[in-house]
Amino acid sequence: MAVAVRDAGPVAEVRKPLRFSGVTFAYKDDDLKVSYTLDNPGTAQGRGQTCLWLHDDKGVVIDTLTLGVFSLKGGTSDTFQDHPTVARKFWKQARSVQLFTTTSYCQRSPPEVTSEMLHVLTTGQPVPPGGPAPRNVEEAQVEDFALSNVELSQDEEGTGYFITYTVKNLSGRRASGTACLRAYTGEGCPCHVEETLSGEFSLPAGGSETIKDQIFFDDEKHWDDVKVLRLFASATGCGDAADATNVGFKIDKPDAFREPRELTDVAGEPELDPDNPDAVVDVPDERPVEEDEPYSDSPEDTGH
Structure with a gap:
């Protein structure tokens, strides 16, 4: 059965x-x-x-x-x-x-x-015995960072702006963070019209670093309206809101800082990068070809 x-x-x-x-x-x-x-x-x-x-x-x-x-x-x-x-x-x-x-x-x-x-x-080899044990992430606080020597500058062609600053770690431990630059149309206006990341840093206790970073606005025309910029340093940069404990470093925008001008060719048209149509590049003018000098590809004329 x-x-x-x-x-x-x-x-x-x-x-x-x-x-x-x-x-x-x-x-x-x-x-x-x-x-x-x-x-x-x-x-x-x-x-x-x-x-x-x-x-x-x-x-x-x-x-x-x-x-x-x-x-x-x-x-x-x-x-x-x-x-x-x-x-x-x-x-x-x-x-x-x-x-x-x-x-x-x-x-x-x-x-x-x-x-x-x-x-x-970092070689991929095992860590030797007795080395320091790896720690977990310790998020930096706004008060861990101090900003100084903040300056705005412009390139020679007038097509781009840069910010230079020194950031110092005031805490007694390593502190890592990111800088965030926010642009305002007035001193009393709480809402920024632009914000952009402006460099990252990881500093040992008491350490400092000078950073230069190019400024990119989503809309370059805002340079004409902006009156004040503020640079912030925190653990997550633009992820941290501006408030009473995170007021940033104030920068009055120089009057000369307007919408970056475009480089133009001889026909008055913007020169475009073929690999990036949105980018303006400086391309040297080509010498005009003499009409009475016929093109030749013979070795004597080309050197090949």
Whole structure:
């Protein structure tokens, strides 16, 4: 007689932390090539994004980067190559790197990880025993930064404006942040007509840096209306609103700073970059060809 066997139902999927291997870094011209293999030892599908934290010689976070998204079936592995942009001054200060995956966001601290926390040197080699332990992100406060020597300048062609400033870390720990430049049509007007990021920085305790950055407005015609600009320094730059504790550094716009003029060709038309039709470029005038001098491609005339 047959014996009925009870159906146990579907087998539960098992989630296990993802693992990294074969990690290498190659840095050139602000481009960081990160190569690595992800292994999913569980049976459940793994999804999320890969994160990279840069740490200084004390283990403090210099910068947080999002590398890319992934989807990895249980029991499989895959190799990835990502190219995040990393400022040279940040990479030069970095001594170690943390890699991990998450289903949240890479700036979260402490991170919500779905993988091992791999801590390696910037060469990709393991961190020697006894080195500083990597810390979580400590967000800087507005009062950690002081701005000074703020100046506006114009290029020789009159087609672009720049801001130069010195930012100092007043706190007793490393502080990272971004500058935000906001433009106003009057001193008493609370609403800015333009805002633009104006440089990023990561400074050790008591450290300072002088930064020069080009100013880009969404609408260059606003230069004619703007009377006052304010430069702000905070953890997230333009992500932090101006308020009583974040008043910024006031700059009165010089009268000469108007809408940047366009460079024109001999026909009076703006010269356009063929690779970027929205950009105006300076193209030297070509010498006119003499009508009575016929073109020749013979070796004697061309030199080839």
